[in-house]
Amino acid sequence: MDKTLYRLVYLSRNNITGNDSQLQEEISGILEVSRRHNHQAGVTGALMFNTGCFAQVLEGAHDKIQDTFERIQCDPRHCKVSVLAFDQIDERFFSNWDMAYVGQNAQSIEQFAGFNEKSGLDFSILDGEQVFRLLRTHLEEAERA
Ligand SMILES: Cc1cc2nc3c(=O)[nH]c(=O)nc-3n(C[C@H](O)[C@H](O)[C@H](O)COP(=O)(O)O)c2cc1C
Numbered sequence: 001m002d003k004t005l006y007r008l009v010y011l012s013r014n015n016i017t018g019n020d021s022q023l024q025e026e027i028s029g030i031l032e033v034s035r036r037h038n039h040q041a042g043v044t045g046a047l048m049f050n051t052g053c054f055a056q057v058l059e060g061a062h063d064k065i066q067d068t069f070e071r072i073q074c075d076p077r078h079c080k081v082s083v084l085a086f087d088q089i090d091e092r093f094f095s096n097w098d099m100a101y102v103g104q105n106a107q108s109i110e111q112f113a114g115f116n117e118k119s120g121l122d123f124s125i126l127d128g129e130q131v132f133r134l135l136r137t138h139l140e141e142a143e144r145a
Helices: 020-041 062-073 108-112 128-144
Strands: 005-014 044-050 053-061 078-089
Touching: 005 062, 005 128, 020 044, 020 053, 020 062, 044 128, 053 062, 053 078, 053 128, 062 078, 078 128
Parallel strands: none
Antiparallel strands: 005 053, 005 078, 044 053
16 A cells, blocks of 8 residues: 655635534534545545635545545535645644644634735635645644643
């Protein structure tokens, strides 16, 4: 079995509408299904959500990430899925998480991505390493809290 590990980082725009509790319910559903599938596939990672967009990191074997990401891309709950990085890595960072949730943390992705109401996200100014570090930092902060 090929044990080479890869990390995929993407951003997307949220299509889920509704009030806060409806959004949270939908996110809980996504996390539940993700954790079940990812556990089986040996995929680990983290998901960040705020009203405007998602950022997600997936780590695992190449074919498992591809299968997972193909499903994710077809999901109507988001759009404008934009891959920022798909690289070989030496080790997992999110090894303890089938899918960590970094939560609705301020407007960090929006700020980070140069989001504004008119033009939305400017994906062109983002890079995968920055988004990975953003998720990592939020998770470390959440763990310390
Ligand atoms: C932002 C976002 C992130 C998702 N992340 C994952 C994931 O990490 N793993 C996964 O299996 N499904 C993920 N999903 C759900 C898939 O798109 C899809 O709905 C699910 O895998 C289908 O599972 P089912 O065939 O068992 O219903 C995600 C969906 C969204 C909108």
